[in-house]
Amino acid sequence: TQLLEQSPQFLSIQEGENLTVYCNSSSVFSSLQWYRQEPGEGPVLLVTVVTGGEVKKLKRLTFQFGDARKDSSLHITAAQPGDTGLYLCAGPFYNQGGKLIFGQGTELSVKP
Amino acid sequence: NAGVTQTPKFRILKIGQSMTLQCTQDMNHNYMYWYRQDPGMGLKLIYYSVGAGITDKGEVPNGYNVSRSTTEDFPLRLELAAPSQTSVYFCASSYESFTIYFGEGSWLTVV
Numbered sequence: 764t765q766l767l768e769q770s771p772q773f774l775s776i777q778e779g780e781n782l783t784v785y786c787n788s789s790s791v792f793s794s795l796q797w798y799r800q801e802p803g804e805g806p807v808l809l810v811t812v813v814t815g816g817e818v819k820k821l822k823r824l825t826f827q828f829g830d831a832r833k834d835s836s837l838h839i840t841a842a843q844p845g846d847t848g849l850y851l852c853a854g855p856f857y858n859q860g861g862k863l864i865f866g867q868g869t870e871l872s873v874k875p
Numbered sequence: 876n877a878g879v880t881q882t883p884k885f886r887i888l889k890i891g892q893s894m895t896l897q898c899t900q901d902m903n904h905n906y907m908y909w910y911r912q913d914p915g916m917g918l919k920l921i922y923y924s925v926g927a928g929i930t931d932k933g934e935v936p937n938g939y940n941v942s943r944s945t946t947e948d949f950p951l952r953l954e955l956a957a958p959s960q961t962s963v964y965f966c967a968s969s970y971e972s973f974t975i976y977f978g979e980g981s982w983l984t985v986v
């Protein structure tokens with residue numbers, strides 16, 4: 764059972780298209796993080812969202828934290844081949860920290 | 876900038892063999908973690924530590940052991956390797972529970 768469910772698990776699109784990746788839970792999280800992982804490397808943090816309803820932008824990437832702090836989304840505008848990778852959402856299982864759990868990831872492939 | 880360093884990068888083990896994955900960080904982080912990553916399963920937490928001398932089980936601790944004698948080091952021990960332990964292992968560290976920094980991964984195959 765995944766505490767954090769990501770969808771879709773796989774996404775293959777053409778360069779220039781827009782896409783949205785979702786991260787959902789039945790539990791409330793104090794914060795959620797998004798990571799990007801390239802083949803052969805460890806995940807790298809993209810953003811942390813903390814406040815319900817918060818929206819953060821990182822160039823063509825827009826991250827949103829749900830009002831109830833149970834879900835988050837990542838929207839990419841005009842995707843480029845360089846966006847290809849595994850996108851992971853993560854959240855602290857306990858508010859006191861110590862256990863960061865991850866969703867199963869979304870494998871994104873952007874074709875030129 | 877060393878960050879989180881884990882060794883070895885690649886290892887092939889025979890069933891029943893033992894080995895230790897080494898992990899060290901130079902950022903003076905109090906939290907350290909071991910995750911395993913299998914295709915389509917994301918990252919599963921094996922063990923974590925919130926400081927020297929303190930360790931706790933994560934989601935999938937069976938078949939593994941850890942120790943945290945210093946702030947810098949957090950080795951992961953596999954006592955009796957099984958094919959189910961074939962995976963990519965990531966060590967990570969953080970200050971408190973935010974902004975986790977990962978090592979480059981260790982690819983382990985048990986045959």
